[in-house]
Amino acid sequence: MPQIEVRGLAKTFRVAERLPGLAGAFRGLFHRRMRDVHALDGIDFDIERGELVGYIGPNGAGKSTTIKILAGILNPTSGTCRVDGLTPWRDRRRHVSRIGVVFGQRTQLWWDLPVIESFDLLRDIYRVPPATYRDNRDRLIALMDLEPLLDVPVRQLSLGQRMRSDLAAALLHGPSLLFLDEPTIGLDAVSKLAIRDFVRELNRDRQVTVLLTTHDMDDIEALCDRVMVIGNGRILADGSVDGLRRRVRNERVLVVDYDSASEAAMLAAEGEGVRLVERDASRVRIAFDPERLPAATLIGKLLAQGTPHDLFIEHPPIEQTVAELYAEHDMRER
Amino acid sequence: MKQTPRIASLPPAFGSWRDIRPLVAVVSARYRTLLQYRAAAFAGFATQLFWGAIRLMILAAFFAAATEPQPMNLTEVVAYVWLGQALLGMLPWNVDADFRQQIRDGTVAYDLLRPLDLYSYWYGRTLGFRVAAPTLRGIPMVLFAMVLLPLAGLGDWALIPPASAVAFAGFVGSLVLAAMLATAVTLLAHISLLWTISGVGVDRILTVLVTIFSGLVVPLPLFPDWLQPFLNWQPFRGLADVPYRIYSGNIPPAEIVPELVFILVWTVALVLLGRLILLRGVRRMVVQGG
Incomplete structure (x- = not known):
């Protein structure tokens, strides 16, 4: 059975349209015109345990919406989704305790606390048993070279350092599934390579399933065996990177x-x-x-x-x- | 696919016991974060000292002009004022700027990524926020009012020690409950931000309600008699009036336990109300997306 099973997933947002100008703003007080935006227009895919899948598409195509639904923090309008047998938005607490999520645009660490204190806090929040926690933490600190950063408050970290810490933080509880939403955005070449090496090893040595969104095609070429392309809320292509090339030209x-x-x-x-x-x-x-x-x-x-x-x-x-x-x-x- | 709220199986007021360890961690994280702002603590101390002096002078003038016996004596009022100045930060008069920012930029939805009951998680964050300020500002304020003022020859204006050992125990107990009540009120304000976003209006309404009805502006027993029945039943008096009067002995030992129950009942009621409203807020959040 695939680890992730998505069928007919659709998400429609209702947004209020504002008419231009002062008169428009005034009219908006009494009558609001609502417009439907189809962020996802019925998508289907399966992801098997241990796969490393790239998920690409232009801005606004529906990548983040998909990740948010899979992560259990957004309800779809229709369609089904099973992750390890759970429906993310129904069994939210059980589901999120088994996955790791990293958003490149935003840290999930505690901004004012030193990195190590964020880690300890996550241990308590995820109720990681002490021995497991020590193992995971020490391994991640060594792999991501975090030792010198542990006592630094997160707000003082560079983007690359923050990203490494965020990745480690998402894995402290040993999830078998990792969602990475633009993990290399804004990073310099060295940091990008470090992140890629880490994700590759994680997938290969620990069989962690990874779904990765990015705008950096080097990420895709370096990491992914399989790539899904989304546009206007639909899956346009799903297959190997070579297959994608052949399909186009x-x-x-x-x-x-x-x-x-x-x-x-x-x-x-x-x-x-x-x-x-x-x-x-x-x-x-x-x-x-x-x-x-x-x-x-x-x-x-x-x-x-x-x-x-x-x-x-x-x-x-x-x-x-x-x-x-x-x-x-x-x-x-x- | 709409998720129907399960009101039938409303969770217990503070989530399950399994939530306690993460909750304690969350409280202490927010607390430690705020302890870093020492400059703010110092400025807060100076401001509150100033306001305390003004309030004392006004109330003293009132007592000097009063012709009838009052429900509190001046020594009790002085204690009331100093305790109020020391514990001001614990009153739910404002919202956590951190929270407001998170709601404004939509990142608050990411809190759902944690395997926690959302209300408990936010309760922990809010409790940490509520109790950080009084530890930073309250201890120096008490030292000043209790030790420094008598040394400076201003013993009449000093904070008296607790009326008795029983009064002190009752004071500590009521303070713990007051912190929990203050957190429930603040959290209601935080949850309301899910609809109002800016939180400026909530801040102003809260400040007025809380400072007047907790007794911070004028001690509640000094309000007119016809207002007393209302004042005695509204929740805000559990925040300040009750603990401060237990301290000075104005509330006699025999009445301490009923007063503690009073605060507890309001706390549970406001927690349940907060849970209900949050349930709706979360539905909105997961439908509209942060």
Whole structure:
């Protein structure tokens, strides 16, 4: 049985529309026009125990709404959802004691207290047995390199330090499921790598199921075997990162470097399934469809024309893939 | 999918006993946080000293001009005033700025991520907030009024020791109950923020209600006789009037226990009311999303 089972989940918010200007504000006092916003428009998915799933989509697509419903702090308008056999918003207290949640935009630590006191407080709130707590705490402190930060009040931490502390805090009670909502937002490269390494190890060594939302496609490429794309409240794609690429555009780019520009200029790259992308001094970039023309055949043809000193194949960057998918569904930020 | 509130199985007033350990942790966390603000404590001490002196002078003038015997003597009134100044922070006259901020930016919904009964969790936070200020400001104030004033030759204006050992025990007991009542009232104000957001109006109404009806402006026994029946039954007198008069012996030992029961009953009633309103607030929160 999947750990998370979501069927037909929908969430509609009612928002009051304000008419512009003073007259509009005045009219709003007596009569408010309500508008329905469909944040989620019936989504379905399963997540198996131990999966590490990326969840992406433009701002306002419904990512955070999904996470909030799965975490039990928001009720859906319709649809069902089972997490480890529980309905999050009905069995809230039991459910939240088994999951960990990190919101990159906001800390869940006690702002004015030192990190270690927040940890101790969480031990009491989650009723973690002392021995389990000591094990988890010491392991997390070592893994996230938190030792020097323990006595610092949370408000004095840098964003990267805060994020590491927040991640540790979400795992003190040993949850088997972790929701990460934009955990790398605003972080520098080193901090991002630390967070990624940590999440990967957590998933691999401890079999913690992770659902991760992000705008950073490097997070997805570095971590996720599976990615779900949401837009306008619907799941648009769900599968492997490679599958997503293939679905949008099955194209790779062969980059060929020659010793001189004149050699590069002589290369002819035309034919079935091949397209010249650019010719720049001694470098030539050729786009090809590997299903119509296998890479080996293409390379064979090139070698017959001359001897390049280097050649390699590029994947299209996932950003481009995702942007094209968004464009295909005419998604804009709402 | 609407979740119907289960009013039939209303939880016990303070949640289950399993909630006690987290609750204590939450109280102490909020308490420790507020103890960090030493400058605010010092400023508060100075302000309350000033107000205490003014109140004493006004009441003393009143007593000097009075022609009939009053229900309290001046020594009891002096004790009433100093205790009021020392314990002002414990009165539910304002809302926790931390709470207001959390409600304004919507992050208050994240409190639902904790495996706690929400009312108990917030009760703990509010209790920590309520009792932090009086420990910081109250102890120096008592030392000042009890020790320093007699040394300075102003013994007539000093805080007398408790009337008796029984009065002192009754005072401590009533103070504990008063803190619980003050927390229940403050928490009602906090919960109301779920609807009003800004909390400025709530603050003002609370300040007026609490300072007048707890006895902080004028000791309640000095109000006109026709108001006494009302004053005797309203909850706010449990916050200040009752403990201070038990201390000075104005409420005799025989009446202490009924007075403690009085505070307890109001506390339980306001806790149950708070729970009911919070239930509706949470429904709104989980439907509209923070």
